[in-house]
Amino acid sequence: MAYTENMSYVANITLAPNGRVVIPANMRAELGCAAGGTLLARLENGTIILEPVQAAVRRAQALVGQYIAPDANLADELIAERKAAAAIE
Template sequence: MSEGGRIVIPSEYRKQLELEVGDEVMIGLMNGEVRICTLKQAIKRAQEIVRRYVPEGRSLSDELITERRQESLRE
């Protein structure tokens, strides 16, 4: 670790993560470990979690739009 807390990610790790200069990453502390993932990986993980609770073919965004339209008609 260098001054300022900077850490270099080895090139072989960057290649496996498909990281390029300027890419944004997510950094988290879990169980005393620092974990780094790409935004793409974080989005994929979030989608997998949502899929456990939302049946295939159901569109939460369509439901929200319908709900909002119904609310605006009541106003």
């Protein structure tokens, strides 16, 4: 295992015949992933990126949060929209 200039971990990982890989223990620890934990895998520009689902959710929330007023209550807005639609029916 080696470190890159931005202190990222780099490791050679072998792909098993069944397609499985083993993520090194120190990488799993750094990610906070325990046995049975869930990772999100995405293919981006020819690179496989693995991240904990919670990290992906936080990233999505931050992205969406840029477009929502801080005092907005989306649940209340959705309920009001559904009630209005039901009243029309």
